Amino acid sequence: MSLPKTLAEDVARNLVMVARLIDEDPDEAYAYARIALRLASRVAAVREAAGFAAYATQKYAEALAEFRAARRMTGSVDLWPVMADCERGLGRPERAMAMAGEPEVQKLDKAGQVEMRLVAAGARRDMGQIDAAIVTLQGPELASHSVQPWTPRLRYAYADALLEAGREDEAREWFGKALEADKDGSTDASDRLAALDGVEFVDVLGDDETAEADAADEVAPRAEDPHEGRDAEDGARADADHDDEQDEDDEDDEQDGSADGSVKA
Numbered sequence: 001m002s003l004p005k006t007l008a009e010d011v012a013r014n015l016v017m018v019a020r021l022i023d024e025d026p027d028e029a030y031a032y033a034r035i036a037l038r039l040a041s042r043v044a045a046v047r048e049a050a051g052f053a054a055y056a057t058q059k060y061a062e063a064l065a066e067f068r069a070a071r072r073m074t075g076s077v078d079l080w081p082v083m084a085d086c087e088r089g090l091g092r093p094e095r096a097m098a099m100a101g102e103p104e105v106q107k108l109d110k111a112g113q114v115e116m117r118l119v120a121a122g123a124r125r126d127m128g129q130i131d132a133a134i135v136t137l138q139g140p141e142l143a144s145h146s147v148q149p150w151t152p153r154l155r156y157a158y159a160d161a162l163l164e165a166g167r168e169d170e171a172r173e174w175f176g177k178a179l180e181a182d183k184d185g186s187t188d189a190s191d192r193l194a195a196l197d198g199v200e201f202v203d204v205l206g207d208d209e210t211a212e213a214d215a216a217d218e219v220a221p222r223a224e225d226p227h228e229g230r231d232a233e234d235g236a237r238a239d240a241d242h243d244d245e246q247d248e249d250d251e252d253d254e255q256d257g258s259a260d261g262s263v264k265a
Contacts, residue, residue: 003040011040018049026056044073055082060089077104081115085122093123114141114150118157125161134161152182156189163196172196 033053051066159174
């Protein structure tokens, strides 16, 4: 569907913001997606973007509705795995498992099929079938030494399932393999390995927090010494007494001098 130029530009700007913010600020991305949806609800790309924004904010029913709409418009099966994961999010792992056995899965590319396997394994775990989840993740993609974009997540999911099954040594091995493949830091495999090895991280003040603390110390009033003011008063009183005594001595000298007949030059 084509849009008037000005409207198309407005929609495009909102979609760009969705893509830019969806990882860092999903709520803000969702707000932009809703604007785009109001402007062009009959555009498949808008429905898909709205679906991913809703999915990122865990609005699974809304996300599923948008993905279904986008699929009806395009006839594509690319969204099949994320649609199944929405079913998991809605507490319906059985439906996700049913979708994993549908003919649409065979139409997915390799990345899509791996994604579907991850969703199916997650559904198995939702149903308490941890051993079945482990078997679901096994396959040529897991055993391959070739690193693909989906490799870190597949190895990580396998390690996590092994750990849940109590197979700690194997889990450590696969968390290590996930870390080797994870050049972009898309998983927290390094943290999981550290936890298994008993390494504990301690948070310390960052540079900004330290600077703020120092500034607060400079601005905070210095606590007064309760003796300081008293000492100053005592000193002033002693000086005054000394001056009074000096004045009395001078007066005595003048009287003595007058008696002697001496005159001050």
